[in-house]
Amino acid sequence: MTPQLPQTGQGSVTRIYDFYGSPDADTKRVSDLIAAGAGVTFERRKSADRGEYFLAHDPAGTELVVEPNEIEDEDGKFFKQPDYADSMTLLLAWHKAPSEAEAAAVLDRLRERLGPVDELAFLRRRRSTKRTT
Amino acid sequence: MDNEVGVDPERVAQAAAALENLRDTLAANVPVIVNTLNEYWSSGAGSPVDLGPLRRAEARSVPDAADMRARANLAAAFMANPVNIDLVLGGVAWIPWSGPALDQADSQLDAQDLASAVALARTDPAAARAAIAAIARDITDHAGDPAFLHDFWSRPGTAAAAVSLASVLRTTKNGKQISQPAASDHQNVLTILASAAIPIGFSGTRAYLQFAQQVNEGLAAAGYPNATVAFRGSSVTGIRFRTGETVTDDNPPGDYDLAIADPDLFAQAKELGLQLRGGGTRTAPLNASDLDELGLSDLAEELNSGTGPKVSFMIYADQNAIDARGDNIVAPDSAAVTRYYDEQIQTAETDRTAEQVQAAEQAEQQEQAEIAEEEAEAEAEAEAEAMAMEDDE
Numbered sequence: 001m002t003p004q005l006p007q008t009g010q011g012s013v014t015r016i017y018d019f020y021g022s023p024d025a026d027t028k029r030v031s032d033l034i035a036a037g038a039g040v041t042f043e044r045r046k047s048a049d050r051g052e053y054f055l056a057h058d059p060a061g062t063e064l065v066v067e068p069n070e071i072e073d074e075d076g077k078f079f080k081q082p083d084y085a086d087s088m089t090l091l092l093a094w095h096k097a098p099s100e101a102e103a104a105a106v107l108d109r110l111r112e113r114l115g116p117v118d119e120l121a122f123l124r125r126r127r128s129t130k131r132t133t
Numbered sequence: 134m135d136n137e138v139g140v141d142p143e144r145v146a147q148a149a150a151a152l153e154n155l156r157d158t159l160a161a162n163v164p165v166i167v168n169t170l171n172e173y174w175s176s177g178a179g180s181p182v183d184l185g186p187l188r189r190a191e192a193r194s195v196p197d198a199a200d201m202r203a204r205a206n207l208a209a210a211f212m213a214n215p216v217n218i219d220l221v222l223g224g225v226a227w228i229p230w231s232g233p234a235l236d237q238a239d240s241q242l243d244a245q246d247l248a249s250a251v252a253l254a255r256t257d258p259a260a261a262r263a264a265i266a267a268i269a270r271d272i273t274d275h276a277g278d279p280a281f282l283h284d285f286w287s288r289p290g291t292a293a294a295a296v297s298l299a300s301v302l303r304t305t306k307n308g309k310q311i312s313q314p315a316a317s318d319h320q321n322v323l324t325i326l327a328s329a330a331i332p333i334g335f336s337g338t339r340a341y342l343q344f345a346q347q348v349n350e351g352l353a354a355a356g357y358p359n360a361t362v363a364f365r366g367s368s369v370t371g372i373r374f375r376t377g378e379t380v381t382d383d384n385p386p387g388d389y390d391l392a393i394a395d396p397d398l399f400a401q402a403k404e405l406g407l408q409l410r411g412g413g414t415r416t417a418p419l420n421a422s423d424l425d426e427l428g429l430s431d432l433a434e435e436l437n438s439g440t441g442p443k444v445s446f447m448i449y450a451d452q453n454a455i456d457a458r459g460d461n462i463v464a465p466d467s468a469a470v471t472r473y474y475d476e477q478i479q480t481a482e483t484d485r486t487a488e489q490v491q492a493a494e495q496a497e498q499q500e501q502a503e504i505a506e507e508e509a510e511a512e513a514e515a516e517a518e519a520m521a522m523e524d525d526e
Binding site for chain 1: 445
């Protein structure tokens with residue numbers, strides 16, 4: 001079902017989140033491939049909760065996060081995105097803009113640039129629009 | 134001792150966690166229920182019923198939870214004490230169960246832990262921070278128990294230990310030290326204890342409190358004014374997850390792992406279908422999209438806009454669920470941050486008054502010295518004149 005999107009424009013902000021997945025479990029290798037495709041430089045980061053992940057921002061202001069889908073805590077191993085268990089590495093690219101069209105255009109361009117990245121598949125897109133005060 | 138009973142430490146710890154959960158639930162819901170029903174009845178609808186028992190249950194849950202936590206702490210300390218090895222039979226710990234004996238034993242344990250933390254702070258600041266956080270929590274639990282507080286603070290060296298500890302932990306890497314409030318004031322020392330437990334990576338108390346306030350305000354703006362915030366991970370333990378690398382102020386944590394405890398926020402996460410872990414007591418790590426769904430994207434973006442450590446979030450049903458995962462430092466709430474700044478202003482004013490008194494004393498001493506000098510000179514002149522007159526004669 002296609003969600004009914006609220007009207008966007010002045011006084012609102014839209015965030016669009018694009019999820020990608022790769023069957024390659026080597027997060028570093030996947031981040032290198034994405035870096036080459038998107039023209040960004042990833043920074044390796046560590047978090048007790050999230051595990052190791054790679055963070056980058058492109059010149060348009062889009063944030064890209066590459067992280068393993070499967071991580072472990074006290075309860076054992078689990079998938080952050082259980083619906084995409086075939087993807088061992090995830091990429092979340094998101095952009096914020098005053099209008100949905102603007103945010104979508106930026107992420108569509110990024111998607112085109114990531115097209116040739118080996119085994120990287122687009123999984124889904126989520127949009128949200130909020131009024132600003 | 135007559136009042137001592139044998140307890141199973143694990144069971145008592147479970148009971149303490151359950152009572153703390155009940156206390157938090159009642160604190161979060163009773164005022165809402167009472168206000169809602171009072172409004173309903175004041176509009177002329179329905180027949181009022183006595184809400185006194187509900188209010189009393191809420192009030193009673195605070196000391197009950199504190200007492201059970203005290204028993205759990207004492208039982209754990211009993212089992213850990215090698216002196217008791219001959220007494221440890223069938224996993225039973227012997228502790229005072231109630232009344233002044235329980236308060237005294239608990240305050241004594243807190244005082245001992247505080248003294249240990251002083252020693253630990255010099256060699257292992259991260260472990261000391263976690264120990265202080267636990268003591269500060271216990272003392273806060275007894276905020277309405279003057280007998281306990283008096284007993285704790287009257288133990289030899291306790292207040293001095295708190296100040297010394299804060300002094301050690303507040304010494305930043307450039308050696309600057311923050312002025313200390315008077316140790317005689319219980320509330321001040323409590324604030325010291327709470328603020329001394331600073332996660333690694335902050336340049337000092339001010340930076341930490343500013344960050345805490347930013348998070349508190351962001352959560353309030355998102356509709357969660359009662360949420361509590363705790364730090365987890367390497368900023369608390371001093372050990373980087375998985376690699377085991379040591380984290381210090383010179384090698385700060387890469388990310389701050391924030392644990393947010395709020396029943397409403399957690400309920401919303403469940404309603405959104407976010408993945409749960411820990412037997413359904415917390416969410417999985419949240420990504421930017423999850424945070425957006427929870428209305429926390431503005432806060433996350435604000436906190437992550439700088440070049441410093443990034444911030445990760447996880448939502449918990451309550452503080453017990455955070456405690457169950459190990460060491461954490463609960464960040465001061467808005468009231469504590471305000472209290473800290475008020476106290477700093479008060480201390481600065483006291484310092485300024487002391488400086489003024491000292492300056493006045495110095496001026497007076499100088500004046501006295503000048504008078505004495507003038508008198509000595511006059512005396513010498515008089516003597517010289519007298520001698521001259523004698524010579525003339």
